[in-house]
Amino acid sequence: MLPYTPYIAQNIGEIIEHLGWMMLFSPKFDNDSGYFPGRNLDTTFFSLNEGLKANRNRLGEERYVTLLRLSDQMRAHFEADPENKTGETGAGCALIEEMIDLLKARGGRTPAAANDAGKPAATPKGK
Secondary structure, three states: OOOOOOOOOHHHHHHHHHHHHHHHHOOOOOOOOOOOOOOOOHHHHHHHHHHHOHHHHHHOHHHHHHHHHHHHHHHHHHHHOOOOOOOOOHHHHHHHHHHHHHHHHHHHHHHHHHHHOOOOOOOOOOO
């Protein structure tokens, strides 16, 4: 079996999807299915941070730096509570929600429009 290679998000919508996955599998991000051996906290945050870096131009420098800072804080929370017993995991999940909100807030665009590789959302007819 091939070793697990983390997927790097190619657009903002994929970063949002990755954050949703992280919410479901926090705080360890372990793989129980056997399909992704090697998926763990390190590979999960590598994937997130590289996805942010790959979309840096779309995000803008200020938002990119903010998201990276939130990612670092989130990781610290998950590392501090690997068994989900102290409340740190909840704090990490709150940061996931904050990151998702920040990603969706791009110039009033919807998450679906964010999937269009940085293209502006279409204007409805008659407007």
